[in-house]
Amino acid sequence: MKRIDAISMIARKAEEKNSLIVCNIGLPSKELHHVKDRAGNFYMLGSMGLSSSIGLGLSLSVPKRHVIAIDGDGSVLMNMGSLATIAHQRPENYLLVVIDNGTYGSTGDQPTATSLGTDLGAVAKGAGIQDVYTTNNEKELEQTLKKVDRGVVIARVGAGNASVPIIGLSPEEIIERFMTECARPSE
Amino acid sequence: MDPSISVFNGMRMTGIDLVVSVPCINLKDILPMIDDDPSMIHVPVTREEEGVGICAGAYMGGKIPAMLMQNSGLGNSINALASLNKLFHIPLLLIMSHRGVEGETICAQVPMGQLTTSLLDTLDIPYVVPTIDNVEETILHAWAIASEKGRPVAVLLEIGFWEAE
Numbered sequence: 001m002k003r004i005d006a007i008s009m010i011a012r013k014a015e016e017k018n019s020l021i022v023c024n025i026g027l028p029s030k031e032l033h034h035v036k037d038r039a040g041n042f043y044m045l046g047s048m049g050l051s052s053s054i055g056l057g058l059s060l061s062v063p064k065r066h067v068i069a070i071d072g073d074g075s076v077l078m079n080m081g082s083l084a085t086i087a088h089q090r091p092e093n094y095l096l097v098v099i100d101n102g103t104y105g106s107t108g109d110q111p112t113a114t115s116l117g118t119d120l121g122a123v124a125k126g127a128g129i130q131d132v133y134t135t136n137n138e139k140e141l142e143q144t145l146k147k148v149d150r151g152v153v154i155a156r157v158g159a160g161n162a163s164v165p166i167i168g169l170s171p172e173e174i175i176e177r178f179m180t181e182c183a184r185p186s187e
Numbered sequence: 188m189d190p191s192i193s194v195f196n197g198m199r200m201t202g203i204d205l206v207v208s209v210p211c212i213n214l215k216d217i218l219p220m221i222d223d224d225p226s227m228i229h230v231p232v233t234r235e236e237e238g239v240g241i242c243a244g245a246y247m248g249g250k251i252p253a254m255l256m257q258n259s260g261l262g263n264s265i266n267a268l269a270s271l272n273k274l275f276h277i278p279l280l281l282i283m284s285h286r287g288v289e290g291e292t293i294c295a296q297v298p299m300g301q302l303t304t305s306l307l308d309t310l311d312i313p314y315v316v317p318t319i320d321n322v323e324e325t326i327l328h329a330w331a332i333a334s335e336k337g338r339p340v341a342v343l344l345e346i347g348f349w350e351a352e
Binding site for chain 1: 207230239245275
């Protein structure tokens with residue numbers, strides 16, 4: 001199972017729940033855009049590390065909507081304090097999915113600390129997050145996404161990027177349609 | 188008027204409803220006021236860059252966000268201020284205790300304190316330096332600029348500001 005397979009599953013869940021998605025920079029955003037582009041996807045183009053923070057701020061601001069942030073192992077390692085902040089805010093409507101492929105996938109697959117012994121599920125628990133799930137294959141992720149709407153999922157996948165086109169939207173287009181979608185009343 | 192109450196009143200008047208904070212000794216009396224105000228969500232963070240992300244998400248969700256911080260945290264935020272706020276035209280109010288300037292007693296505050304305004308200039312972030320007499324309308328005005336131009340604006344509260352009676 002690769003990252004794009006996990007992203008497909010998350011995109012399906014988001015469609016079912018009408019969730020807003022904040023997606024990590026680089027290939028994760030391109031893969032999500034390729035799998036299922038929608039107004040409710042916010043594609044980060046820079047600011048590595050901040051997907052979980054943007055998702056947290058959004059979830060606190062739209063308590064009636066469900067929010068999913070898609071993050072990566074390298075990015076969470078860059079902003080681990082975010083896990084402590086999520087732990088004490090405890091938003092009910094926020095699910096953080098960390099797709100852990102053990103590498104910096106957008107920059108040439110250099111190993112991250114998670115392939116050298118760091119356990120992000122244990123880090124999230126240690127940060128104080130109560131609902132933490134680690135999945136190791138497609139079936140486990142599918143079952144977990146079915147039952148879990150809040151907390152943190154660490155989805156372990158194999159390294160490797162899908163060959164997908166770049167996102168043909170400007171930053172202005174991405175944020176404008178996303179904010180219009182955020183302002184819509186929940187269904 | 189008490190400086191902390193004036194800053195808080197300015198934030199209320201502006202309609203700020205989500206506040207991210209990293210403490211500074213000069214902000215210590217404002218933080219409990221935010222905690223006690225049901226119209227404001229308070230999100231204490233571990234590092235200012237994280238706060239920039241939270242505020243960006245909050246803005247997209249319809250909030251008027253502000254970050255209460257020390258100027259030292261500007262250095263921790265620069266990439267996000269450029270590659271998130273500037274890129275997507277996301278407004279943000281940076282309400283900043285400006286240390287390391289006139290009246291500073293801690294030498295470690297001086298280098299970053301002296302660099303603060305030139306860093307803001309480099310980042311193309313406008314800044315205002317209120318006095319106790321005009322801080323409320325200055326904060327209101329700073330948000331007006333931020334939201335109109337879609338960019339961060341800094342409110343610099345210098346050491347002398349807190350000594351006003």
